[in-house]
Amino acid sequence: MDEAGFLAAYDPRDYPAVAVTVDVVALTIRDGRLSVLLVERGTSPFAGHRALPGGFVREETLEQAALRELAEETGLAGQVDASRAEGDLDRVHLEQLQTYGQPQRDPRMRVVSVAYLAFAPSLPEPTAGSDAARAFWVPVDEAKDLAFDHDEILADGLERARAKLEYTPLATAFTGPEFTIGELRQVYAAVWGEDLHAGNFHRKVLSVPGFVESTGATTARGGERGGPKAKLYRAGDARLLHPALLRPTREDRVR
Amino acid sequence: MDEAGFLAAYDPRDYPAVAVTVDVVALTIRDGRLSVLLVERGTSPFAGHRALPGGFVREETLEQAALRELAEETGLAGQVDASRAEGDLDRVHLEQLQTYGQPQRDPRMRVVSVAYLAFAPSLPEPTAGSDAARAFWVPVDEAKDLAFDHDEILADGLERARAKLEYTPLATAFTGPEFTIGELRQVYAAVWGEDLHAGNFHRKVLSVPGFVESTGATTARGGERGGPKAKLYRAGDARLLHPALLRPTREDRVR
DNA sequence: TCGAGTAATACTCAAATCGAGAAGAACTCA
DNA sequence: TGAGTTCTTCTCGATTTGAGTATTACTCGA
Numbered sequence: 001m002d003e004a005g006f007l008a009a010y011d012p013r014d015y016p017a018v019a020v021t022v023d024v025v026a027l028t029i030r031d032g033r034l035s036v037l038l039v040e041r042g043t044s045p046f047a048g049h050r051a052l053p054g055g056f057v058r059e060e061t062l063e064q065a066a067l068r069e070l071a072e073e074t075g076l077a078g079q080v081d082a083s084r085a086e087g088d089l090d091r092v093h094l095e096q097l098q099t100y101g102q103p104q105r106d107p108r109m110r111v112v113s114v115a116y117l118a119f120a121p122s123l124p125e126p127t128a129g130s131d132a133a134r135a136f137w138v139p140v141d142e143a144k145d146l147a148f149d150h151d152e153i154l155a156d157g158l159e160r161a162r163a164k165l166e167y168t169p170l171a172t173a174f175t176g177p178e179f180t181i182g183e184l185r186q187v188y189a190a191v192w193g194e195d196l197h198a199g200n201f202h203r204k205v206l207s208v209p210g211f212v213e214s215t216g217a218t219t220a221r222g223g224e225r226g227g228p229k230a231k232l233y234r235a236g237d238a239r240l241l242h243p244a245l246l247r248p249t250r251e252d253r254v255r
Numbered sequence: 256m257d258e259a260g261f262l263a264a265y266d267p268r269d270y271p272a273v274a275v276t277v278d279v280v281a282l283t284i285r286d287g288r289l290s291v292l293l294v295e296r297g298t299s300p301f302a303g304h305r306a307l308p309g310g311f312v313r314e315e316t317l318e319q320a321a322l323r324e325l326a327e328e329t330g331l332a333g334q335v336d337a338s339r340a341e342g343d344l345d346r347v348h349l350e351q352l353q354t355y356g357q358p359q360r361d362p363r364m365r366v367v368s369v370a371y372l373a374f375a376p377s378l379p380e381p382t383a384g385s386d387a388a389r390a391f392w393v394p395v396d397e398a399k400d401l402a403f404d405h406d407e408i409l410a411d412g413l414e415r416a417r418a419k420l421e422y423t424p425l426a427t428a429f430t431g432p433e434f435t436i437g438e439l440r441q442v443y444a445a446v447w448g449e450d451l452h453a454g455n456f457h458r459k460v461l462s463v464p465g466f467v468e469s470t471g472a473t474t475a476r477g478g479e480r481g482g483p484k485a486k487l488y489r490a491g492d493a494r495l496l497h498p499a500l501l502r503p504t505r506e507d508r509v510r
Numbered sequence: 511t512c513g514a515g516t517a518a519t520a521c522t523c524a525a526a527t528c529g530a531g532a533a534g535a536a537c538t539c540a
Numbered sequence: 541t542g543a544g545t546t547c548t549t550c551t552c553g554a555t556t557t558g559a560g561t562a563t564t565a566c567t568c569g570a
Contacts, residue, residue, distance in 0.1 A: 018275045018312065020356070020367050057273065062356040062367070099354040099369050101275070101317040112275050112317070112367070114354045182546070200529065202548065207527090221537080227546025228536035242504055243527075249497055437518070455558065457519065462556090476566080482517025483565035498556075 019111045022065045023054035023150065025097060025157035026074075026118040028137065029174050034190045035137040036154060037126075038146070039073060042134075045107055046147035052154065053135060054113065066094060066116035073135040074126045093119040093173035097157050105149045117157045119173040165191055167244040169211050172235035178215055180230035181205055182223070192247055204245055210238025274366045277320045278309035278405065280352060280412035281329075281373040283392065284429050289416075289445045290392040291409060292381075293401070294328060297389075300362055301402035307409065308390060309368065321349060321371035328390040329381045348374040348428035352412050360404045372412045374428040420446055422499040424466050427490035433470055435485035436460055437478070447502055459500055465493030 026037040038050040053073035057065045071089055094116055101112040126135040143154060164170045171187040172179070185201045205211055212233035219229045247253075281292035293305040308328035312320045326344055349371055356367040381390040398409060419425045426442040427434070440456045460466055467488035474484045502508075 018273065020273045020275065057356070057367075059358060061358065062354065096353055098351055099317065101312070101369065103314060103316065112312075112369070114356065114367070180547085197529070197531090198546080199531085199549075203550095204528090223538075223546055225545050226536085226538035226543095228548085230547060240508060246528095248529095253495060435518085452558070452560090453517080454519075454521085454560085459557090478517055478567075480516055481514090481565085481567040483519085485518055501557095503558095 017109065019109060020057045021054050021111055021113045022057060022062060022069060023052045023100075023113050023115045023153060024066050024070050024073075024118055025052060025115060025154055026070055026092075026120060027140075027157070027161060027174075028120045028123055029187060029190045030122055030137055030139075032186060032190055033139040033141075034158075034193075035139050036143050036157075037070075037073065037135055038138050038143060039134045040136075041147055049145065049147040050138070050143070051147035052115075052150045057114075062096070062114050063094060063116070066114075066118070067092075070094075070118060074123065075135075089120075091121060091173075091177075093170065097153070097160060100149055100153060102149065113153075115153045115157070117160055119161070119170060121174060121176055162191055162247070166246055167241050169235055169238055169241060172212070178217075178232045178234050180219060180232060181212075182230055184212070184233075188245070194248060201245075208238065208241050208243065208245070210236040211241055212236050272364065274364060275312045276309050276366055276368045277312060277317060277324060278307045278355075278368050278370045278408060279321050279325050279328075279373055280307060280370060280409055281325055281347075281375060282395075282412070282416060282429075283375045283378055284442060284445050285377055285392055285394075287441060287445055288394040288396075289413075289448075290394050291398050291412075292325075292328065292390055293393050293398060294389045295391075296402055304400060304402040305393070305398070306402035307370075307405045312369075317351070317369050318349060318371070321369075321373070322347075325349075325373055329378065330390075344375075346376060346428075346432075348425065352408070352415060355404055355408060357404065368408075370408050370412065372415055374416070374425060376429060376431055417446055417502070421501055422496050424490055424493055424496060427467070433472075433487045433489050435474060435487060436467075437485055439467070439488075443500070449503060456500075463493065463496050463498065463500070465491040466496055467491050 024037070028035055028037075037053060039053050041047055041049050041051050053069050055065070055069050055072075060068070067089065070092070074089075097115040097117040099112060099114045101110075103110060105111065105113075123137075125137065140154070140158060144151065146154065161170070165188060171184055171191075174187045174191075175183055181202050182198070184205060185196055185198060188201070189195050213236045215232045215234055217232045219232060222229055279292070283290055283292075292308060294308050296302055296304050296306050308324050310320070310324045310327075315323070322344065325347070329344075352370040352372040354367060354369045356365075358365055360366065360368075378392075380392065395409070395413060399406065401409065416425070420443060426439055426446075429442045429446075430438055436457050437453070439460060440451055440453060443456070444450050468491045470487045470489055472487045474487060477484055
């Protein structure tokens with residue numbers, strides 16, 4: 001609210017204490033499956049349950065807090081100092097998802113959590129050492145019964161990711177800096193959970209201005225199971241896809 | 256984060272105190288212009304500046320806090336008790352926008368603000384009495400130099416509103432319970448800031464399943480400046496528009 | 511009461527786009 | 541070497557789009 005009138009009359013004791021945290025829904029594609037980074041909780045409440053990585057916000061922006069948690073949990077970059085370069089994490093796309101503040105979402109106290117959504121190219125398994133040993137990637141369809149309201153947060157994050165693939169070049173955030181149209185199609189297939197018509201997808205991607213641009217090069221060899229060498233592309237400068245790549249319409253999504 | 260490990264080691268003195276507020280971007284259409292509800296600040300900082308209505312979160316959900324602030328500022332419904340019926344406000348569509356938590360966004364202390372976006376049919380001017388006298392509707396293109404980071408919040412809210420008109424039936428939240436296709440088109444025109452082809456819009460709206468359904472009735476008389484009586488419709492049961500109603504493509508939005 | 515202006519609604523038509531399928535060429539692995 | 545896979549390009553009919561036109565039914569002011 002930010003109103004001086006309120007703040008002048010504001011006595012912290014008039015209000016319940018509120019803690020602000022960030023939770024991160026970090027998505028990547030491993031072995032062709034959309035996966036999310038989870039941590040195992042050691043203590044009550046929800047001991048033994050899995051949860052999204054997250055933590056208290058310090059003297060930093062919300063986004064820095066999310067990046068810091070991600071770095072700490074994955075062991076990537078190792079930098080706890082969020083103002084520094086992030087190493088492997090510098091290619092991670094991070095955006096705010098939503099904020100969750102139901103009064104009883106944490107049984108101990110009022111916790112308002114700002115959830116972030118991260119998209120990463122295939123990352124190494126979180127390395128041991130530091131506290132990252134507790135973190136691991138789980139295919140999203142096996143990520144159930146999470147602590148707190150994290151099932152809901154994950155579901156919201158997945159829906160956001162699926163929707164953004166339609167009208168933004170977000171899929172390139174899941175690939176390396178150079179990729180083939182086929183790899184891009186597999187990203188869509190993994191996130192949407194359904195196969196796409198290869199020919200139409202190819203035509204579509206190349207017809208959207210600024211989605212991808214050719215590097216001129218091709219892959220060194222054909223696919224694992226055969227097929228010719230594929231042309232390589234990198235992400236273009238489009239921020240929105242026009243026209244969009246729409247998911248196959250499913251009636252139950254509409255009503 | 257919600258991790259017991261952190262909470263067990265958590266000492267409030269280790270972290271700066273954080274206040275949680277809600278700010279509301281309430282939009283309506285008055286005299287054919289998209290307008291936002293603002294309040295005038297009386298005290299420092301930003302005394303004399305206009306700001307979005309908002310306030311501290313109490314023992315309530317974030318959404319209840321947003322509704323309460325809206326009711327208090329507009330004087331509508333008058334109910335400060337957010338659990339009760341909201342009177343005029345019960346037809347308001349409310350959704351979370353984004354959370355703003357830059358450390359210096361409020362010069363006095365760390366304030367994390369959860370912004371909400373409200374869409375309302377043309378509402379009466381906020382009534383005097385209560386503290387609502389401070390609130391007023393302002394056409395969005397005249398809402399500049401707001402306090403704090405409210406210019407940014409408003410801009411984000413407008414972009415969200417414009418985007419959601421494309422693929423959701425949100426436009427009906429700005430109309431009365433019954434409306435004509437022409438009224439609906441004027442909502443789009445006001446929010447997008449550009450006129451639409453009447454014939455194509457008509458065809459499109461009627462072709463999207465579940466967007467509108469006919470009431471069978473027509474308006475009692477023609478338009479103010481002539482024209483035949485129009486058929487009346489009410490909102491249908493679609494939650495998403497398939498196919499979507501896309502804004503005229505502007506290149507500068509894409510790159 | 512008439513005439514000008516306006517709006518609702520329906521139609522036309524060419525261009526763009528889409529989904530489904532097919533085909534050829536290049537490559538893998540066994 | 542042969543079977544199977546994938547990349548890439550086409551074809552074709554159906555759908556959707558944008559732009560324009562036409563008809564009809566109103567309002568308002570002269």
